[in-house]
């Protein structure tokens with residue numbers, strides 16, 4: 001659905017992207033991680049045609065990114081965006097329906113506003129909405145016209161825990177409809193829960209990629225016994241029954257067994273090198 | 278084919294939304310209120326001026342047609358006010374169309390929709406030009422009606438000066454849209470009004486050059502009227518007010534009020550059209566390349 005090949009972007013002297021190749025397959029949710037200034041937003045902007053790459057090529061649904069058919073296939077939520085304060089949620093949605101050529105009408109508006117928990121705020125002016133409500137409206141806006149590729153740049157940065165859960169459910173539903181998603185976020189737990197694959201971007205380059213499970217590396221087994229905690233470095237899940245059997249045979253009482261794996265956060269910090277952004 | 282219809286519908290949505298914004302933010306209410314204040318003051322002025330002339334012509338100086346002199350001077354003033362108010366509205370309606378809205382994050386959600394950037398820019402200009410141009414025509418017509426009702430004087434040409442004014446306002450809207458591609462809102466507004474002021478000053482210089490018989494000043498004004506054709510249109514409109522006036526009155530009237538009347542060459546209309554197209558074309562080309 002999205003194919004980026006050798007993407008580079010130069011802003012004056014600095015290079016925001018230095019040869020990024022990334023694919024988002026049909027119905028796949030790909031998480032984009034990386035420290036501030038890594039180039040996540042730049043990559044999303046290239047995908048939706050707001051920014052032109054200095055080198056490399058990007059295609060959306062088989063069309064050059066930024067071309068009208070490519071733009072017709074996407075839904076985009078920018079990291080920093082605003083809707084006009086005087087307009088109501090309904091009016092914003094209606095404008096985007098007309099711009100996107102959506103024929104969904106009032107039913108689509110009501111459904112999407114309901115999906116993001118804004119059913120009661122359809123007539124509320126944007127100026128009277130909290131930041132989180134505006135972000136929900138932004139997500140609803142991105143879903144107008146059933147896009148085939150969703151580009152969400154930190155969609156939950158302003159949301160409360162309940163709102164984040166709503167977005168997680170929504171992403172699950174969107175995936176079940178075969179929509180592809182490129183999601184950038186700083187919330188590793190969230191990315192781990194919803195993404196099929198993750199790419200970690202540092203200084204404009206992808207330094208690590210894989211499924212969340214692949215990024216979890218085994219770190220041994222920990223056993224709580226009557227004589228204290230024992231650790232078995234390098235042991236994996238399959239070793240657990242043998243270790244327990246040996247301990248029991250040796251007359252130890254076993255209270256708890258833990259298989260240790262690095263979290264996505266560990267993988268992330270390792271890839272990023274714990275460097276300050 | 279259906280894509281084309283969709284684009285037109287989307288462009289209309291952009292224009293409709295921009296106009297709805299102006300209504301909702303009470304831009305039009307303020308403009309209407311200010312216009313009424315101006316028209317009331319103008320009506321009073323015309324009334325007093327022609328009352329005075331009435332009293333004096335009884336004593337009788339037939340050398341100068343005082344009625345024509347006062348009428349054209351006052352109406353020239355109204356033309357200037359109309360141009361100014363129209364320019365204010367044109368700038369208001371086009372403020373922040375590109376850079377300003379991009380910096381605040383308003384533009385990005387709209388631009389990623391299938392409607393092209395070029396079509397969107399042209400739509401925004403056309404909407405503003407239509408509203409501000411129509412406004413200039415209405416104010417022109419109302420001042421004309423006041424002048425002929427209260428002063429019993431009408432210009433030699435009635436329709437053309439109004440159209441010239443409206444076209445001048447349309448050009449100012451185009452310049453403002455072009456400026457919005459490169460400048461954020463505040464800088465854009467200041468720049469357009471400075472260009473507007475520069476045009477008026479150039480017109481005045483040309484008029485002074487005329488009076489002093491200075492070829493240099495006249496040539497300077499000529500160049501300025503090509504660079505800023507809204508000024509030439511305005512001056513031509515002033516000229517048309519009294520183009521058929523002869524003798525001493527004609528000579529006096531030619532000196533005119535603000536910026537001075539001056540007859541434009543026959544190529545003015547074609548040039549102004551090409552100029553407007555070029556300004557918008559330049560804006561579209563620069564916008565197409567911009568990273569947002």
Ligand SMILES: Nc1ncnc2c1ncn2[C@@H]1O[C@H](COP(=O)(O)OP(=O)(O)OP(=O)(O)O)[C@@H](O)[C@H]1O
Pocket residue numbers: 011012014015016034035036037038039040041042043079568
């Ligand atoms: N318009 C611009 N002009 C100049 N430099 C820019 C511009 N936009 C981005 N950059 C630079 O490009 C780099 C990447 O920025 P980008 O916004 O893509 O980072 P990001 O990964 O989204 O960061 P964050 O997590 O803070 O959102 C940064 O160094 C930034 O300063």
Ligand SMILES: [Mg+2]
Pocket residue numbers: 040041042079153
């Ligand atoms: Mg970002």
